[in-house]
Amino acid sequence: MFFRPRYLSILTTRQCTAACDHCCIGSSPQQRQAIPVQRIHELIDEATRIESIELIVFTGGECFLLGDALDELIGHATSNGFRTRAITNGYWAVNERAANARVASLRRMGLGELMFSTGTFHQRFVRVDRVIVGARTAAEAGILVRVSVETCDQATFDAAYVRETLADLIDARRVFVGEDPWTTDVAGRGDTLLTHERFFAHVPNPADQRCPQVLDVISVTPAQELIACCGFPQEHLPRMQLGSVAERPLDAVVATAPRDLLKLWLHVSGPVEIARFVAHYEPEFRLPRGASVCEVCAALQRDARAMRIIDEHAPQIERQIEAAFTQLRRQITEPSVPHLQLA
Ligand code: SF4
Ligand code: SF4
DSSP states (O other), X not given: OXXXXXXXXXXXXXXXXXXXXXXXXXXXXXXXXXXXXXXHHHHHHHHTTSTTOOEEEEESSOGGGGTHHHHHHHHHHHHTTOEEEXXXXXXXXXXXXXXXXXXXXXXXXXXXXXXXXXXXXXXXXXXXXXXXXXXXXXXXXXXXXXXXXXXXXXXXXXXXXXXXXXXXXXXXXXXXXXXXXXXXXXTSOOOSOOOOHHHHTTSXXXXXXXXXXXXXXXXXXXXXXXXXXXXXXXXXXXXXXXXXXXXXXXXXXXXXXXXXXXXXXXXXXXXXXHHHHHHHHSTTOOOOSSSOHHHHHHHHHTOHHHHHXXXXXXXXXHHHHHHHHHHHHHHOOOOSSOOOOOO
């Protein structure tokens, strides 16, 4: 095994109550593709044989559509010693009573973290008021909550509303609110032309930094493909695919995944740094600016010239990349609620 993943993200179903523009996995109420629940239980058992995995993330689509089966899966993961997180759009928090009932059961099963996604494109399907009710209820029940607000220059939703409404829980460090760039869907399913010039004028662009997710987070898609990261365009980047877990155990696919210098390099340097290396051989080569890290990464991986140059020339610096990767593995400290893909 050339890497030691720490998080297993399971995209339980492609179905969702919403159909947000640019949804990274093309979810909608009409989508039916899902991992059979029994297979998800098996994936949890197989994850126990990968010593490095600490946390299992249940996402989708909308994982709350699994109903009681979600609670049982969380209970199964908890009883095997994993920390757990679920990601949701919050549609189920129709009022305090409904939210209390849903959250109490999840808490009993050991759910540790709950992440809500909301923002401009979610509002058509799930109003933010449900996210507020769900977030408050979960935090008061002892679950660590992160609210992820999608952002881009075209956004009309103001994250300040979420911060003001949940201010007491934010002060108590029981709720965290983050603004995350909404990413252009690599499969071309989005309608709105997304830009992030305003956002990245005020915050550093993660594309300029290393990608800590790749090889630390592995994801199983609703089609049971194992992916080496949790990035938004994951299903559409062949270099991120590790193999199918439909017929083979998760731990066997991880153990036999071919060693890939590009993944190690993304982990230690990120796409922009790699693009500088490519430009050394192809001076005209440029990546999009003002885009989210995964868009930039996708542009790099979809450029045949760049991939050819990396495959031909990166082995020259293989030792440095490997040394940096090993060093990082020693230093790793985890943020309290790491960023993962939106529900
Ligand atoms: S930057 Fe690339 S490797 Fe990292 S999560 Fe996004 S798509 Fe995956
Ligand atoms: S972005 Fe999230 S809430 Fe929206 S359709 Fe996709 S999975 Fe559902």
